[in-house]
Amino acid sequence: MENSELKETPLREQHLAAGAKLVPFAGWNMPVQYAEGIIAEHLRTRTAVSLFDICHMGEFEVDGPKAAAELDRILARPVLDQPPGSCRYNFLLNDAGGVQDDLIVYRLDAEGFFIVVNAATAAHDAAEFRRGLSGDTEFNDVSAATGKLDLQGPQAAEILVELGVDRQSLPCYYHWTNVEIAGIPCLLSRTGYTGELGFELYVAVEDTASLWELLTARGVKPAGLGARDTLRLEMGYPLYGHELDLYHTPVEAGFGAMLRLAAMPSRRFVGSAALRHNAPRQYLRGIRLEGRRAARAGMMVQDIAGNVIGRVTSGAFAPTLGVAVAMAWIDAAAISEVGTVVNIEAGKTLLPGKIAALPFYDRGTARMKTV
Amino acid sequence: MEMKYYSKEHEWVEVKDGEAYVGISVHAAEELGDITFVELPHEGDSCHAGDSLGVVESVKAASDVYAPVSGKIVAVNSQLEDKPEMVNASPEEQAWFCRIAMSDASELDALMDEAAYTAYLNN
Numbered sequence: 242m243e244n245s246e247l248k249e250t251p252l253r254e255q256h257l258a259a260g261a262k263l264v265p266f267a268g269w270n271m272p273v274q275y276a277e278g279i280i281a282e283h284l285r286t287r288t289a290v291s292l293f294d295i296c297h298m299g300e301f302e303v304d305g306p307k308a309a310a311e312l313d314r315i316l317a318r319p320v321l322d323q324p325p326g327s328c329r330y331n332f333l334l335n336d337a338g339g340v341q342d343d344l345i346v347y348r349l350d351a352e353g354f355f356i357v358v359n360a361a362t363a364a365h366d367a368a369e370f371r372r373g374l375s376g377d378t379e380f381n382d383v384s385a386a387t388g389k390l391d392l393q394g395p396q397a398a399e400i401l402v403e404l405g406v407d408r409q410s411l412p413c414y415y416h417w418t419n420v421e422i423a424g425i426p427c428l429l430s431r432t433g434y435t436g437e438l439g440f441e442l443y444v445a446v447e448d449t450a451s452l453w454e455l456l457t458a459r460g461v462k463p464a465g466l467g468a469r470d471t472l473r474l475e476m477g478y479p480l481y482g483h484e485l486d487l488y489h490t491p492v493e494a495g496f497g498a499m500l501r502l503a504a505m506p507s508r509r510f511v512g513s514a515a516l517r518h519n520a521p522r523q524y525l526r527g528i529r530l531e532g533r534r535a536a537r538a539g540m541m542v543q544d545i546a547g548n549v550i551g552r553v554t555s556g557a558f559a560p561t562l563g564v565a566v567a568m569a570w571i572d573a574a575a576i577s578e579v580g581t582v583v584n585i586e587a588g589k590t591l592l593p594g595k596i597a598a599l600p601f602y603d604r605g606t607a608r609m610k611t612v
Numbered sequence: 613m614e615m616k617y618y619s620k621e622h623e624w625v626e627v628k629d630g631e632a633y634v635g636i637s638v639h640a641a642e643e644l645g646d647i648t649f650v651e652l653p654h655e656g657d658s659c660h661a662g663d664s665l666g667v668v669e670s671v672k673a674a675s676d677v678y679a680p681v682s683g684k685i686v687a688v689n690s691q692l693e694d695k696p697e698m699v700n701a702s703p704e705e706q707a708w709f710c711r712i713a714m715s716d717a718s719e720l721d722a723l724m725d726e727a728a729y730t731a732y733l734n735n
Contacts, residue, residue: 262645278700279671280646467645467672533649533696535669557671558648565649 250296251388251449259463267360269297272465282464283471283560286435287605290394291464292456295441296449299363300387301370303354305378312354314510315373316346317491317500323348328415328430330499332491333358333366334512338519339487340494342366343479345432347417355428355443357389359481373511388449392456393439393464393472395606400459401429401440411440414608425452434469436476436605474566475559477527477599483538483554484525484568493521493570495599523551523570526577528585529597533558536567536585536592543584543591550575553585559601566601567594616704617720618729619680624704625723632681632720633708636668639733641703644670650692650699653685653710661719666709668699681719683712 247270256263260276272294274282285291303312313320317332325348333341342362347355358366367382374380392400402408404422406429412418417430425448433439444452457463470480479485479494490512491500501508502517530536536556544550556567567585571577579598584591617625622640626633641647649669659665659679666677688710692698699707714720724732 273672274645278646280648471671533669534651534667535649535674537674558669560671 248297250294251446252294252296252453255450255453255457256294256463261463261465264466266466267297269360271297272463274465274467275463277462279465279467279471280560282462282468285462286394286437286464286468286472287561287602288395290392290396290400290461291468292453292461293391293393293464293466293469294453295389295391296387296446297360298389299358299360299366299382299384300389300443301356301358301367302381302383303356303370303374303378304352306352307375308352308354308378309348311374311378312346313508315370317510317512317516319501319505319508320346320348320354325350326412326416326418328417328432330415332496333369334491334510334516335487336512336515337487338490338492338512338515340481340485340489340491341369341487343481343485347428347430357441361482386446388444388446388452390442390444390449390452390456391433391435391439392442392461393433393435394437395609397437397439400456400461403459404455422452423455425455427452433607434478435472436478436600436602436607437472438606438609470555471557471560474555474557474568475561475600475602476605477568477601479525479568480555489523489525489570490516490519490521492516493523494525521573523572524577525554526551526569526571527597527599527601528553528567528569528583528594529562529601530565530567530585530592530594532592533563533565534587534592535565536569536587536594541586542569542571543586544575545582545584547584548575550577550583556585561602565592565594566597571596615720616726617680617723618726618732619678619723620732621678621680623678623680625680625720626708627714627717627720630714631686632683632712632714634665634677634680634710634712635708636677636699636703637729638703640675641700641707644668644673644675646671647696647699650696650709652688652690652692655685655688657685659683659685659712661722668696677709679712680723681712681714682716683714685710686713687711
């Protein structure tokens with residue numbers, strides 16, 4: 242049976258008790274939704290708080306006096322100047338500048354790093370890091386020993402305070418700290434994938450169920466990967482394997498400025514030569530559709546004259562907006578300014594829409610001050 | 613007495629006053645999850661059993677709705693266009709998709725009754 246090969250998170254029993262639909266995702270048996278459904282979970286995350294089981298993602302530890310310099314050569318965004326206590330969104334590229342993975346680097350101290358990667362790419366990423374790091378730098382894949390829970394929504398900080406976390410110690414946006422919750426040591430970062438105020442909590446895998454129970458006992462309800470996907474799509478956040486892949490660069494995906502290619506002309510990293518020399522062929526754009534019918538990944542995008550100018554990477558009904566939205570790769574030669582009218586080929590019909598500014602949903606609380 | 617029939621594609625048909633009300637089953641609505649979009653057929657069009665009558669979409673999936681019987685579409689439930697969530701709330705009562713004036717009532721014999729459909733779902 243195919244399902245027997247799926248990995249289970251430590252929370253299977255809790256998911257089933259909450260009425261979860263479990264589906265295969267990146268080799269894991271994951272909750273796509275609970276009894277309430279994706280839209281209720283989505284809206285609750287925007288207005289209150291939700292808890293997500295994200296144990297499938299991979300985590301690495303990198304340590305050593307040369308770790309910062311070596312990671313700076315492996316990853317597309319600078320690492321050397323990253324301050325301890327901060328988190329930085331980053332990319333692992335191939336020599337052509339294509340994205341092997343998008344990930345977050347946590348700088349623990351001068352020599353130590355914690356890296357969070359996608360589940361589907363974790364094994365390949367580990368091999369790439371081992372290949373790129375010297376023998377003097379220690380590399381550990383701690384994915385199997387690490388549990389990860391995301392607490393996301395405008396009430397997330399209050400929940401942590403209720404559980405005894407000192408309000409003053411809550412990290413700022415894209416920073417992390419160590420806390421204890423009921424005696425459970427947690428690495429707590431002010432990060433997430435929803436656009437709302439929220440935290441990601443990393444604990445020993447054996448503590449994951451206890452932490453889940455503590456949070457749900459406070460009245461926090463779970464949300465599944467379905468809501469996680471519609472929440473990130475409303476924010477225009479890319480999902481590896483959809484928006485990001487081996488055949489598109491972070492520059493094409495709209496992340497060029499954070500790579501500081503012009504500001505640091507002599508900095509070299511895997512893929513840097515390709516990024517500096519190759520002009521973008523396509524750009525990642527958001528499309529806001531006129532109606533509720535969703536464009537789906539793989540559908541073609543037409544300009545107003547009927548020429549195919551791109552392809553949809555993700556699309557769904559956006560619960561907060563009440564219309565469908567999509568992301569798409571649009572040919573660099575085509576006009577794709579915000580407001581440009583496009584049509585998406587959905588079988589025999591065309592779904593009309595316009596190129597939209599990202600994020601589609603601009604009232605997210607992710608960056609709000611908590612104290 | 614009104615008889616209710618089901619197709620293997622999870623549409624239901626209920627015959628009242630010689631016209632067939634058509635919708636999707638409770639099972640289909642539950643499987644799709646939160647329904648976000650419904651495309652209905654056009655009133656006045658003819659359909660053949662097995663034709664696509666329209667589309668129903670949830671957050672995660674899109675699915676065709678097939679005509680379980682042949683005939684002429686005499687009415688559509690246009691409320692569903694603005695309130696597709698009605699399909700989750702009341703799939704086999706309020707959320708009928710269309711009414712078909714059947715051209716061949718014997719096509720109903722090819723469908724399942726409720727007991728046969730339940731057995732089909734459990735199979």
